[in-house]
Amino acid sequence: KTYNSVASIYEDKVVNIPNPFNSENMPNARLLNNNECSFKVTYLGWVVNTKGIEELVSAWNKISKKYSTWQLDLIGPYKEEYLSELKQKYSFENINIVGELPHDAAMDKINDSDIFILPSYTEGFPNVILEAMHLGKAIIATNVGAIPEILGNNTGIVINAKSEKDIIDSLELLLNNSNLRVEYSKKAKEESKQYLLENVLKTYTKVWFDRWLYEQNH
Numbered sequence: 001k002t003y004n005s006v007a008s009i010y011e012d013k014v015v016n017i018p019n020p021f022n023s024e025n026m027p028n029a030r031l032l033n034n035n036e037c038s039f040k041v042t043y044l045g046w047v048v049n050t051k052g053i054e055e056l057v058s059a060w061n062k063i064s065k066k067y068s069t070w071q072l073d074l075i076g077p078y079k080e081e082y083l084s085e086l087k088q089k090y091s092f093e094n095i096n097i098v099g100e101l102p103h104d105a106a107m108d109k110i111n112d113s114d115i116f117i118l119p120s121y122t123e124g125f126p127n128v129i130l131e132a133m134h135l136g137k138a139i140i141a142t143n144v145g146a147i148p149e150i151l152g153n154n155t156g157i158v159i160n161a162k163s164e165k166d167i168i169d170s171l172e173l174l175l176n177n178s179n180l181r182v183e184y185s186k187k188a189k190e191e192s193k194q195y196l197l198e199n200v201l202k203t204y205t206k207v208w209f210d211r212w213l214y215e216q217n218h
Contacts, residue, residue, distance in 0.1 A: 015207050020200035021130045025104060027111045031136040032185035034178050039070045042113035044106055044128050047078035052119030057090045059167040064094045067175050073098050075106055111135045114181055115174050121161045123147055133192035138184035140170045155191045156184060
């Protein structure tokens, strides 16, 4: 949207280049397939209300008995007081409170899962979505910040923020359909390539070189 607005004024002087992420220390992606399943859904971020944690936990409570083989991992820092409040309101059966992890350990957790979910109320350009894409996960995330753009082209499932129903519907859609999970896995992995640091640097280099040529000839 920003690109379209600026380009409408400056036309060919504007280039849209995505934010990069560095995959150098990322694990080898465990791409999804129809022959094996980890039965894990992973969330990574602060365990706070504005990340959609309560909607997620409440939604999981409503479907967990139906999908009792599946586990939800909540990875990220939390305050004991808030966690205590959550445990008074919701069941934590089949929910694993992992806590904060070093980056490489957190990536291993995502890599071991089949589905990644980020039900935040607000986001900017969340790198964790790019990382989950690179690891070939089926992704569910809210339509905030740059997420709709990142998960465009049927790369993942985009849902409304603060919607427990959307979380339930999207989770059930993926939990019930291994073929769809595999389809999203392959698409996410492919789309993540444009965000790799080395590819973004190539784009910058081309833009700068083209500009240099233009200046030399004018």
